[in-house]
Amino acid sequence: MARFNVxxxxxxxxxxxxxxxNWLKNVGDSIEVDEAIVEIATDKxxxxxxxxxxxxxxxxxxxEEEVAQVGDVIAVIETSDIEETALDTEVQAAPQQNAPIETxxxxxxxxxxxxxxxQVKEIEQNITQTTAQLKPQITANSEGRFYSPLxxxxxxxxxxxxxxxxxxxxxxxxGRVTKNDILQYIDSRSSSVSxxxxxENTNNVPQPEEQTRASVAPAAPVININSSDEIIExxxxxxxxxxxMTKSLATSAHVQSFIEVDVTNLVEWRNRVKDEFYKREGxxxxxTPFFIEAVARALKNFPMLNISFDGERIIKKSAINIGxxxxxxxxxxxxxxxxxADQLNLVGLAKKVNELxxxxxxxxxxxDDVKDGTxxxxxxxxxxxxxxxxxxxxxxxxxxxxxxxxxMPAVISTxxxxxxxxxxxxxxxxxxxxxxxxxALGGSFIKFIAEHLESWDVSAxx
Numbered sequence: 001m002a003r004f005n006v007x008x009x010x011x012x013x014x015x016x017x018x019x020x021x022n023w024l025k026n027v028g029d030s031i032e033v034d035e036a037i038v039e040i041a042t043d044k045x046x047x048x049x050x051x052x053x054x055x056x057x058x059x060x061x062x063x064e065e066e067v068a069q070v071g072d073v074i075a076v077i078e079t080s081d082i083e084e085t086a087l088d089t090e091v092q093a094a095p096q097q098n099a100p101i102e103t104x105x106x107x108x109x110x111x112x113x114x115x116x117x118x119q120v121k122e123i124e125q126n127i128t129q130t131t132a133q134l135k136p137q138i139t140a141n142s143e144g145r146f147y148s149p150l151x152x153x154x155x156x157x158x159x160x161x162x163x164x165x166x167x168x169x170x171x172x173x174x175g176r177v178t179k180n181d182i183l184q185y186i187d188s189r190s191s192s193v194s195x196x197x198x199x200e201n202t203n204n205v206p207q208p209e210e211q212t213r214a215s216v217a218p219a220a221p222v223i224n225i226n227s228s229d230e231i232i233e234x235x236x237x238x239x240x241x242x243x244x245m246t247k248s249l250a251t252s253a254h255v256q257s258f259i260e261v262d263v264t265n266l267v268e269w270r271n272r273v274k275d276e277f278y279k280r281e282g283x284x285x286x287x288t289p290f291f292i293e294a295v296a297r298a299l300k301n302f303p304m305l306n307i308s309f310d311g312e313r314i315i316k317k318s319a320i321n322i323g324x325x326x327x328x329x330x331x332x333x334x335x336x337x338x339x340x341a342d343q344l345n346l347v348g349l350a351k352k353v354n355e356l357x358x359x360x361x362x363x364x365x366x367x368d369d370v371k372d373g374t375x376x377x378x379x380x381x382x383x384x385x386x387x388x389x390x391x392x393x394x395x396x397x398x399x400x401x402x403x404x405x406x407x408m409p410a411v412i413s414t415x416x417x418x419x420x421x422x423x424x425x426x427x428x429x430x431x432x433x434x435x436x437x438x439x440a441l442g443g444s445f446i447k448f449i450a451e452h453l454e455s456w457d458v459s460a461x462x
Contacts, residue, residue: 004053006075008068017069020062021236029057031077036150041236048178055079151177158186237332248394253434256389257443259450260427263405266290266456267424273462289349291402294452295377296320296342302445306374308395309436323373326360335393336360337373387427397437403427
């Protein structure tokens with residue numbers, strides 16, 4: 001066995017470092033020659049680093065979002081010696097080949113000899129097959145250009161011919177075509193086709209397969225760009241968010257329910273105890289834990305909103321994991337998840353909310369912090385919005401938007417009659433997947449949350 005160091009390649013004269021954005025392979029995974037190992041981002045371009053050898057990834061030296069310098073060893077691949085492996089196979093098979101043969105009678109000696117010959121042939125065949133399997137699988141065309149499996153896969157899905165591939169100018173190492181190269185080519189091809197007038201001819205009518213593909217992934221609109229216009233490239237997170245939101249709208253039948261909530265008692269109680277809470281716990285008491293607690297209770301009472309739906313099956317989740325959507329300083333969106341939220345009291349929820357919010361702002365969230373959510377809450381009121389119509393976070397079936405809390409004149413009903421008073425009110429907006437959640441369930445769910453918040457006990461102890 002030998003070890004091969006994967007180094008961060010030079011990606012331009014002025015580029016000295018790159019950010020590791022996404023490991024495409026994990027430690028222990030097998031890797032083929034020219035297969036992409038990791039995605040990286042520089043201030044100029046996003047790219048992939050391909051492997052120059054086949055083998056097994058045994059070491060990763062940089063985590064995602066870490067910055068590496070050009071020439072740094074970012075990973076280590078353990079390679080196999082083909083001849084040594086084939087020899088080992090032959091040696092292991094040798095005892096069968098050279099095993100002593102018991103003395104046989106004249107009638108059976110010919111039969112035994114035939115069996116031995118057949119065993120030897122079978123062993124030789126196994127050695128040949130093993131050697132062939134261990135040879136590097138190189139993805140190259142007749143012109144000697146190498147394409148990663150990812151590029152090949154995209155080409156097949158988008159019907160990019162071999163001749164078209166050969167015409168794409170690669171920006172990767174040694175001029176190799178990267179994922180971004182082929183995607184840009186596909187976008188430019190779609191734009192040129194959509195902008196080219198087509199003569200009226202029955203032969204140009206798209207076939208059913210083409211019509212389906214066009215309806216699922218419409219071509220991007222052609223935009224005229226002036227020399228004075230500023231072009232801002234999307235970073236990786238923004239691209240993923242865009243794809244995720246578009247996919248959600250295309251997947252779920254979104255419908256919304258809205259309800260106004262009087263949170264006067266809750267606001268007054270929180271204002272009264274927040275200083276005491278900070279002195280005792282060392283944590284700020286925001287409004288978010290109250291809403292997370294209300295949603296957790298609602299999901300226990302309405303478990304058919306704590307589900308995922310794949311179009312044919314309902315997957316009823318055993319854990320209540322509530323995501324809280326957060327907007328980052330750079331405008332991107334991230335959703336850290338509070339695991340088993342129904343098992344935490346108000347103090348525990350406050351600590352967890354503050355911890356996740358702090359880590360999100362400082363880029364310290366771990367992969368486990370943003371996965372396995374079963375329902376999401378987003379606070380649109382933090383920007384002054386009264387209510388919103390949020391997009392469902394797939395594969396969940398519901399999301400709750402919290403509007404701004406405002407002081408408003410309201411009718412107060414008492415035993416002595418109705419009066420006008422100043423109350424703290426807000427709107428809750430519940431978006432849910434109407435394929436599987438009907439209006440009665442969606443409306444009952446948000447009503448339960450409203451009643452829980454309105455009935456807050458002002459004499460409760462923190």
